Amino acid sequence: MSLPAAVELISKHILARVSAGSKKPIFAAIQGPQGSGKSYLTGLTQKLLTDSPHLLRVAVLSIDDIYLSHDELVSLALQHPSNPLWKGRGQPGTHDVALGVRVLQSLKEGREAVDIPRFDKSLFNGEGDRLPMDGSNSVEPPVDVVIMEGWCLGFYPISQARLAEKWDGIWKEQKIALALQDELLGSKDCLQDINLALKSYIDLWAFFDVFVQIQPTPLTRSHSPYSVIYQWRLEQEHFMKASNGGKGMSDDAVKLFVDRYIPGYVFFGQGVTEGFTDNGPCLPPWLGNGLRIIVDEKRQVTEVQQF
Numbered sequence: 001m002s003l004p005a006a007v008e009l010i011s012k013h014i015l016a017r018v019s020a021g022s023k024k025p026i027f028a029a030i031q032g033p034q035g036s037g038k039s040y041l042t043g044l045t046q047k048l049l050t051d052s053p054h055l056l057r058v059a060v061l062s063i064d065d066i067y068l069s070h071d072e073l074v075s076l077a078l079q080h081p082s083n084p085l086w087k088g089r090g091q092p093g094t095h096d097v098a099l100g101v102r103v104l105q106s107l108k109e110g111r112e113a114v115d116i117p118r119f120d121k122s123l124f125n126g127e128g129d130r131l132p133m134d135g136s137n138s139v140e141p142p143v144d145v146v147i148m149e150g151w152c153l154g155f156y157p158i159s160q161a162r163l164a165e166k167w168d169g170i171w172k173e174q175k176i177a178l179a180l181q182d183e184l185l186g187s188k189d190c191l192q193d194i195n196l197a198l199k200s201y202i203d204l205w206a207f208f209d210v211f212v213q214i215q216p217t218p219l220t221r222s223h224s225p226y227s228v229i230y231q232w233r234l235e236q237e238h239f240m241k242a243s244n245g246g247k248g249m250s251d252d253a254v255k256l257f258v259d260r261y262i263p264g265y266v267f268f269g270q271g272v273t274e275g276f277t278d279n280g281p282c283l284p285p286w287l288g289n290g291l292r293i294i295v296d297e298k299r300q301v302t303e304v305q306q307f
Helices: 003-019 038-050 070-079 097-109 160-168 170-177 188-205 227-244 251-259 262-268
Strands: 026-031 058-062 145-150 210-216 290-295 301-306
Touching: 003 026, 003 038, 003 145, 003 210, 003 290, 003 301, 026 038, 038 058, 038 145, 097 145, 097 188, 160 170, 160 188, 160 262, 170 262, 188 262, 210 227, 227 251
Parallel strands: 026 145, 026 210, 058 145, 210 290
Antiparallel strands: 290 301
16 A cells, blocks of 8 residues: 555544544544654645545644744753753654643634644754744634644653663664664663653643554564664655755764654653553553554555554
8 A cells, every 4th residue: 555545544544533423623643753754644634634525624733843942942952961862852852842732722622713833944054943923824713633743742751660671671772773872862861851851741642532653664574673764764865955956964964863763762652552651550542543554664554553
């Protein structure tokens, strides 16, 4: 199956919830790694749902749109000089979760137009900044479906014991398999910073009734399950450079860019189905309404799972 087939799968998954008579709006999360096509899939899904015969009102945003402002990102990095994972946007802890909660709550209430935040990654020489919320990107009520997409949607914090177990186990394996550099990814304490930051994201995840996960398969049995992410992101960069006169990152820079995200997948990615179990269970609200779309290196669907 091709990517358009994935759009059909996602749309049917959301429509099943709509037709079940659930209270509107339906909140759907689409999670997938860099280069998996989640933004592309989200855009096509929005078009399919808004076109005939469905004619639904669909609001879309990315978790990237609720990044901290540039000044706040700089401040975060200065406050944690020993944590390379917070030297720039991307990781949990670099988002304005309270803003995200306010936006989703306003969409849920549907009382007035909602200003959707936007983040321009080209500002400040690529460091990016959030654009003014001046009403130019507002959504009028009522809304039938709200879709948020992002790489770390559904990631939950883990216990100290689980973090230590992963640090000494699978993380060591992945560092070797992917040639990751300790000095660029930080210590176990740096991961604990991310872990603590994720606790605030639980309030954001609480909105979502429906979840779609785009999951890659390893290139071969001997490869890391994350190795294809590098290939995908490199393809994206080459495509962009071919169309803009060669402006963009070198292949080595792309490798370092993707490296920063690997700890998130290794340590916190299982939260999509497990939630958080320290001090009592905190299960994801979408369990029973989760769809996992497994794709190969060409981004073609190879398997579909429910969770």
